[in-house]
Amino acid sequence: xxxxxxxxxxxxxxxxxxxxxxxxxxxxxxxxxxxxxxxxxxxxxxxxxxxxxxxxxxxxxxxxxxxxxxxxxxxxxxxxxxxxxxxxxxxxxxxxxxxxxxxxxxxxxxxxxxxxxxxxxxxxxxxxxxxxxxxxxxxxxxxxxxxxxxxxxxxxxxxxxxxxxxxxxxxxxxxxxxxxxxxxxxxxxxxxxxxxxxxxxxxxxxxxxxxxxxxxxxxxxxxxxxxxxxxxxxxxxx
Numbered sequence: 001x002x003x004x005x006x007x008x009x010x011x012x013x014x015x016x017x018x019x020x021x022x023x024x025x026x027x028x029x030x031x032x033x034x035x036x037x038x039x040x041x042x043x044x045x046x047x048x049x050x051x052x053x054x055x056x057x058x059x060x061x062x063x064x065x066x067x068x069x070x071x072x073x074x075x076x077x078x079x080x081x082x083x084x085x086x087x088x089x090x091x092x093x094x095x096x097x098x099x100x101x102x103x104x105x106x107x108x109x110x111x112x113x114x115x116x117x118x119x120x121x122x123x124x125x126x127x128x129x130x131x132x133x134x135x136x137x138x139x140x141x142x143x144x145x146x147x148x149x150x151x152x153x154x155x156x157x158x159x160x161x162x163x164x165x166x167x168x169x170x171x172x173x174x175x176x177x178x179x180x181x182x183x184x185x186x187x188x189x190x191x192x193x194x195x196x197x198x199x200x201x202x203x204x205x206x207x208x209x210x211x212x213x214x215x216x217x218x219x220x221x222x223x224x225x226x227x228x229x230x231x232x233x234x235x236x237x238x
Contacts, residue, residue: 007048010039014049018058018069029059029067085131085141086161095134100155101193102128108144108219116146116208116219123148124219127158136195138228142221173212180206183226190223199226 017023035046050067053059059067108122124144131139143162157165166172184204202223209218
């Protein structure tokens with residue numbers, strides 16, 4: 001063990017213990033005294049290691065109880081990026097599949113037309129997909145393609161990658177999006193299709209997506225089960 005940075009070495013070892021399941025999510029770490037004896041260091045050194053675990057989302061301090069291990073089995077969903085589900089699936093090494101529930105040309109719902117600033121009664125291609133992670137229905141993805149010339153897309157393509165098809169096969173230059181993130185009560189469709197485990201709310205990401213020429217091209221609404229995703233961004237103080 002590095003004598004100069006003992007607390008960091010202890011942090012790394014405890015993090016490995018958490019990752020490997022020695023200390024599962026929801027259990028308490030051993031007390032500071034027990035850890036001090038295990039690593040042959042002072043309690044102050046143990047406290048420094050625990051601070052690193054706390055800051056890196058491994059544990060939560062509970063008054064009068066100690067340090068509880070946090071469930072880290074969540075996928076990192078980039079808030080500021082414009083990332084397709086397949087790209088996220090590959091980057092996060094997800095065991096994921098997709099099933100198409102709806103794929104038809106229809107009239108854009110009024111609430112979405114109002115949100116996107118479009119005339120009511122506009123035509124769209126509506127796509128509804130459920131995403132299975134570890135064989136559990138975890139996300140509902142609504143896509144409304146707003147270009148009236150967009151042709152029906154085969155379900156097999158939608159179960160693979162919509163963006164890959166639109167960009168590589170159809171030549172769309174998808175450029176940027178404006179997003180809104182809320183936590184909302186379950187609706188009837190959530191209850192019907194998602195494996196909720198008692199949840200009463202979902203995280204909802206609403207996006208208006210634009211092409212390179214600034215044309216509003218798509219409205220999306222992703223409804224996420226609370227326990228499987230953490231939403232991340234990068235911030236720099238100016």
